[in-house]
């Protein structure tokens with residue numbers, strides 16, 4: 469199998485006051501090598517929980533089903549030792565808030581060098597590699613920043629330090645969860661350019677989790693659209709954004725002007741997002757869908773192919789183009 473990571477019917481249940489809540493419900497997609505996949509959806513769509521399941525950071529009490537196939541292993545079933553090796557090494561994560569993810573009591577160099585020290589490298593070699601990692605993450609004059617603490621960095625520089633930390637284990641897959649949401653607009657653009665450059669130059673696979681379609685359009689080769697814990701649509705980014713095959717994707721695209729040239733004005737998404745705890749029967753999108761009819765209220769649509777590499781979970785996808 470050439471796929472780097474394959475999610476097969478991933479399920480995540482979280483304990484709730486009224487019983488378990490299925491926050492990820494049968495999610496399947498793959499992340500091929502040297503490819504960026506954008507995982508997009510509104511709050512409560514299950515995108516962050518999907519990323520957390522991959523890296524093994526689910527909350528206490530969470531239970532899982534399906535499979536996460538990674539280099540011949542199912543990450544949901546490997547032993548603790550193998551999971552530790554995968555997490556932070558083969559798969560590394562860039563978090564939304566680097567201030568929360570970085571240790572405030574340790575210098576940036578100490579934190580970035582931690583993984584390298586575990587490999588038994590001597591002090592000079594660790595220092596040399598840390599400088600190189602900070603440089604690759606776009607931190608100017610990295611040798612002069614080694615003794616800085618996280619609070620001495622700006623928000624953008626902290627995110628760059630987080631990226632250096634993620635690269636320290638020489639990962640094959642980077643998970644980036646809303647990596648630019650906490651930053652101002654000009655810094656966002658620079659960090660996105662940096663992530664794209666690193667992904668391309670180092671041949672990494674990347675899963676970019678975002679609620680912002682513009683971010684995904686800018687960086688991702690493929691996109692997976694989630695709604696209420698399920699995949700609504702997936703396929704090549706250009707195809708999905710230009711010819712959406714799910715009314716939810718269509719509404720997301722229309723809510724952002726300039727994504728599609730024919731749309732001059734933004735149209736806010738109608739209605740309130742469904743949540744996993746309050747998921748409507750049938751198609752979870754039906755209360756908000758302009759194409760909904762009786763079948764949609766009772767029958768959950770299966771994810772099906774509408775073109776090579778283009779998949780949708782809509783009974784009536786073929787009608788969407790007629791409504792444009």
Ligand code: SF4
Nearest residue numbers: 751754757764782783
């Ligand atoms: Fe809309 Fe029905 Fe398609 Fe769901 S299955 S997106 S409700 S048309």
